[in-house]
Amino acid sequence: MAVHYMSRRASESQNDWCNFIDGGANADIDLDNDGVMPTTRILVDLTQALSQRLGRQLSMMSTYKVD
DSSP, X not given: OOOOOOOOOXXXXXXXXXXXXXXXXXXXXXXXXXXXXXXXXXEEOHXXXXXHHHTSOOXXXXXXXXX
């Protein structure tokens, strides 16, 4: 079995496989002035990430095991 490692910072680009949906600004999460952390949501598209890493198109209808 092949092992492939990946890491990625969330970005604001909609074309990226790991991007902020809500709460991120300039690829960063900041606290409010009162110290309360805003609600932050990040979308991670594992099928797109694996497709980029492996260099081939992977089906969104398949099941993949990710550790």
